[in-house]
Amino acid sequence: MSGHTTYVPSNKAARWFNDRLPILGMAHEFLTFPTPRNLNYFWTFGGILTVMLVMQIITGIILAMHYVADTKLAFDSVQAIKRDVNFGWLIQTMHANGATMFFIAVYIHMFRGLYFGSYKQPREVLWILGVIILLLMMATAFMGYVLPFGQMSGWGATVITNFFTAIPVVGSDLLVWLRGGYTIDQATLNRFFSLHYLLPFMIFGVVVLHVWALHAVGNNNPTGVSVKSDKDTVPFHPYMTVKDSVGLVGFALFFALFIFYMPDYFGEADNYVEFNSLKTPAHIKPEWYFLPFYAILRAIPFTLFGLPATLYGLIAMFGSIAILAFLPWLDTSKVRSTSYRPAYKIFFALFVLTCLILGYCGSQPTDKEVLRVGSKVVLDMTGLAQIFTAYYFLHFLVVLPLLGLFEKPLKLPASIADSVLDSIRPGHGLPTGAHAEPQTKG
Template structure:
């Protein structure tokens, strides 16, 4: 990954291997010596947590796949068999089910941390864009995984989401038939979703590797958002951040396993305990909670454009995809040279309003699209896009950032407080 300084390995076997394949030097450089800013706060724990959750998901998923049957007439039954007859099958499944929710909680916090501290700005644009691809891959994986138990919400969620592609003009319905492998969501759909659900996490793993490669090339951002000036600003990753990440992992596992053991169906839907039935549509079809803000944006567009040439459904689908993809443009929409919100008095407030707006979208996404919810969803959707397309570009012109500290070490050591401007060393 990062450039390897030549290490002297005392153990002759290790030295022999390392001269031919520098895995020991690489591990040493990236896991031990990696120079990390000394002022990272606990919001920086969520990156490594996301990596650990991915490993937990792959591990539990492989065991589940050994017992699961991807067939429309057996999938629901095989999941119940895992829950009842397979030794600790219930544990594997609850870990996997709740792990999906935990993955999104952790990654959403990770993204908002990047947003607050300007981690997407130069030189970390590619690091950020890879992150957006990771989010997209996670969404595809999560969506297809939810289909596999073949409950009512699995089936109807898959029907609604795949049908979105029918909104595209001319080729729409052909795309949907192609996705389904037939003329409705059925056994071929379940089969391919299972195959892809098994494949995508490994692609995700590859993306995470590239994400870390880019990170270790440009190095970590920090809460002050200023560049590392020298070794006095950094600490070796091990033991300092390994110890901090281990403690964070402990806290996270308590949170995660509380749900697994005591509220395992908290994030689920009762309708998914009913086997898929193409003849009975549930009263309210809702996606998993982590899709709700995007679902609200999809449903917010209730009007045609250009005298019906662009129907509302197509607009909604485009808005939903744009809501994710616009994140990739963030490094160029936000022109402010200052990274951290700590020194951006207006952006700081805009950030919290944006976060609140995302939560509002999530709330609206969970409600039936009636009455006030429609207007709330439309207003929140407008705010979502205004934030990226208008507020952020304008803000870099009108906002006067506060003075930045000269270096991380002057800002974080007590002696340094007098050196930097008053109020800067938070």
């Protein structure tokens, strides 16, 4: 494949060092890694996420130098960071908004994978490592949100940990174990701070495995067609380093918009009030990135075998993430990219819509009216969440397994190079007088 060369040290010192620690060879392998020539900007999000992770770790370490994990001081210490620490306002805003940006980037990265079938053979392990990263990210964000110890921090943690009491036999003990006591208090804050500091480094470790797995099997691409020859690829550097940099700058501008102009856009007014365990806020809801899962948690209406609905809600919520790990085997279609699957394209759009509607349901009170006929409310927010929770699971358990067997996909290009060249050959939309020549050179 093009650009894939074995490293030859350019001088004696480099050879001496590389013979003892072959890190220069590894860096060389990284830079020359053959990437499909048709990757679009959706493929820049892996790099964006890597930079975001490092930024979250660096800003987090600085915050931890000034933060005080004491229930009586935590809230004030965050305010002091914003007001009294040099550039504390910037570091704190970058970290808090960084969490939101991280999730925006990771959801784009995941939906890219879902659309282009990047989870399919031979990338199953790469995908599953991604699902593990997602779970670790969720745990990290949940515990981080408790640290400023505002009303939403404390009450969010109270509501979510309370759900665990629904687990038979061990539920109540588990709740005390998670909280380190009967309520959200000093022990909870200590353990959440400790784990919130630890988990990002675990995420970093899993990201190393994730990228390792990527290097073992190579990138997927927008056609989903596998790399067949040198003509299909270009070396990672300079082609993807430049493209990744452009993507990163674009994303940084979007991020900066929130840091400098709307730092509280994703925040909750209630979290500017210190946590008071005797005063419940009017409407407790999690951060936006948890909302679809929160809607699924609250959607299950039935009690079965004498077990509470909440337990089934918990199972459904964790199940909605766990099911992603089985995706490579649930999707029976041999064609990777949705671009060549006209029927699946419709179901994919329906799935995206489902996630958005579930997110909306999660942000609203459960008894809020959705549809009324005459004087009768025929659908409330719980009902709406139930319909779309049902579709969420149907998508994975029925649509994906069956559609692959019956759907007639479009004709795939013979190769990646052909797909690129076809789009610029005369009669394929190239403006008259434009030259296809540079792209035809392999």
